[in-house]
Amino acid sequence: MLNRKILNLAIPNIISNLSVPLLGAVDTALVGHLEEAYYLGAIALGGMIFNFIFWGFGFLRMGTTGLTAQAFGEENKNESIMTLARALTVAGLFSLLLLLLQVWIADLSFWLVEASPEVEHYTRIYFNIRIYTAPATLGLYAINGWFLGMQNARYPMIVTIVLNALNIALDVYFVYSLGMHVDGVAWGTLIARYTGLLLAVVLLFTRYRAWLSGYVHTLLLEMEALKKFFFVNRDIFIRTLCLIFTFSFFTAKSASFGDVVLAANSILLQLWMIVSYGTDGFAYAAESLVGRHTGSGQQKRVKLTVKYCFIWGTGIGLLASAVYAVFNVHILQIFTDQQEVIDMAMIYFLWTVAGPLVSSFSYIWDGVFIGATATGPMRDAMIMATLGCFLPAYFIGVPFLDNHALWMALTLFMIARGVTLTCYAPRHILRAT
Template sequence: MNRKILNLAIPNIISNLSVPLLGAVDTALVGHLDEAYYLGAIAVGSMIFNFIFWGFGFLRMGTTGLTAQAFGEQEKTDSIMTLARALTVAGVFGILIVLLQAWIADFSFWVVEASPEVERYTRIYFEIRIFTAPATLCLYAINGWFLGMQNARYPMIVTIFLNALNIALDVFFVYSMNMNVDGVAMGTLIARYAGLTLAVILLLYKYRDWFKGYVHELLMEVKAMKKFFSVNRDIFIRTLCLIFTFSFFTAKSAEFGNVVLAANSILLQLWMMVSYGIDGFAYAAESLIGRYTGSGQQKRINLAVKYCFIWGTGIGVLASAVYAIFDTQILWLFTDQKDVIDTAMVYFLWTIAGPVVSSFSYIWDGVFIGATATGPMRDSMIVATLIVFLPAYAIGVLYLGNHALWLAMTLFMLARGATLTFFAPKHILKANAV
């Protein structure tokens, strides 16, 4: 079991870590420019696109769970039709996002109260990056399908290629072309479409024969579409709560001023870097739990859950130790602005605690997605957001200021892990499994 987990997790960890590495490079590039508002613009711009794109994370997660179960049942037609439905939805919504960009921009800046300088440069970033929408959503669908097919290597290849190209282009545009946030956005735009092109090439190279199972009449088949949208509806609601929480965090950070916004954005990057590492084992859980659910192997489900938790929480403990030892050195990698570093150090204890606190919720997410037990995931996130996160901030901000944001975020992660643990015996784990 450990070998199966590692065969899926290690490629996912490698590819996942390239994502925050890209974010870290973007942050470092603009963090070493003259003004803090460039860093604020990247933080707010990234928040907007996280809100947009993470909302469609179901195209990756739902596709993985459904495909993995079809793989376990050895249903070739069900598998390829899942991909076809996901790509259809991705294409339609990707185009709609581009067409509605003016409305999305106006709404975003109405929600987020940022300084005039931050808003100005965020708009520049937004107006370029919005055109990545179709490519980004289609990549979600294809990579999710690869993972459901127990193939973690292709998403790794695509993600590393995409992010390495993105980093190279960002450095070129910012340093060689003397651009700022517009250079970062342009690098992202070019890299996304290059990554999608590679993903399609790999798909056709390895899975061309699977397309023989495609039946056009089944694309909009009522029962299959009902299951597709039922699973994805719950994931969508769950993801909206997650996006809201992180967006609320960034918006409230902006209200504390440009320096606090810059400091919080760096610390949040560190939280995200660890999440992508732990998510390697969460993705392994998605693939294996889905496969074993499809083939009805409950004993293997229980075993996979156990070992994914051991590996995932181990990564969390290790990351917390690294942050505790190298706190200041890590911050200097992101920016040389002393006021931002000094401010970040005031709140760094929350970042040290973050990896351990968050690891349980990340692994449980992978387990529940693989089992397509998405209702409990939805309910867990609603509780964590509305009953824990928002009240914790509303009460704490009166006494703790910016510390209240970090306290609320920490309690939010704890609540997610606790509620999913409560739901697990009914939906995932079963005694006397055979």
């Protein structure tokens, strides 16, 4: 029965999650088949910048899921809808701030990252369009997080699939039919995001109109609830900043090795992301169910949820590693027909084979800790993995290993996250019944 609940939540999440890297893969493939490698570098660099910007607000989804799931488990209708209201308020305020500061954000980004003049030029074009997706992106984080907390994985799946299918269609049309390049990819993203937000709002009002009556304006700023909301989200924000820093550092250092290495690393990182989004389906299931069972005080159900989510999640990681090991070159040829990029990627492909399995542990643990709103330990684990493992591994290894040092550091970073969270779990998650 519990396995069925996990799959009912995980499968829609896997389907919707896989459409996200599929979009990234299509964008990479579209520009990867253009005549110059710097288009691919611009998409990679632009994606890094917006990962840094938008992933930083990932707490709007994760924190909303955990808090809503616990309110759902307690059958607290008012607190459930107020959690959504607070998340949307924060999303609106931060979206406005991002739009007001866009010039400074762009200038700081290009000051921090080493890239060729061509890559920087086309990345600026991409940035100046995509920054206006901020309100839609943050709003969708809050609404989809609320749906998941309400044990509804189907609506986020519908929204994400429609959004990304439209995005892919628009990107193909703009790039191939209209002859655009990175600007076409950016416009496709902009139009698709607002379409997705509109669809999410329609679904919200259609299914949950009765729940919306639980909104009480005076409770929006209720001090104890706000304190819990911001404490949980503060920890997730710090954790996410470390994650963003790690991947942004990875992309920035890739750019310093040249356009071909940047292009190769961006393709290989896409392969890591594809598997991470698949495994995250079970992490999201863990968020929803661990939160619900924590809210209702069912500790035995928490432990069983953790056990089954790990079995499923690590199984996906092992399968993906095997597929990558067998079909390496064939997979790379989907992304680009530039032989020098393929040859470069093959040099480092062994790290991509190892990636899915070693990463799966940390992804599942993240979902478990978010559902239990045990965000402090998750934050601490990420800080230790970033500062105590990733950065030292890179700086010690790069004089001897060059680009291999980047991949070694990223792999050790994932291992460190999994090990540290495993050590924290007995005290914070797997407590005695």
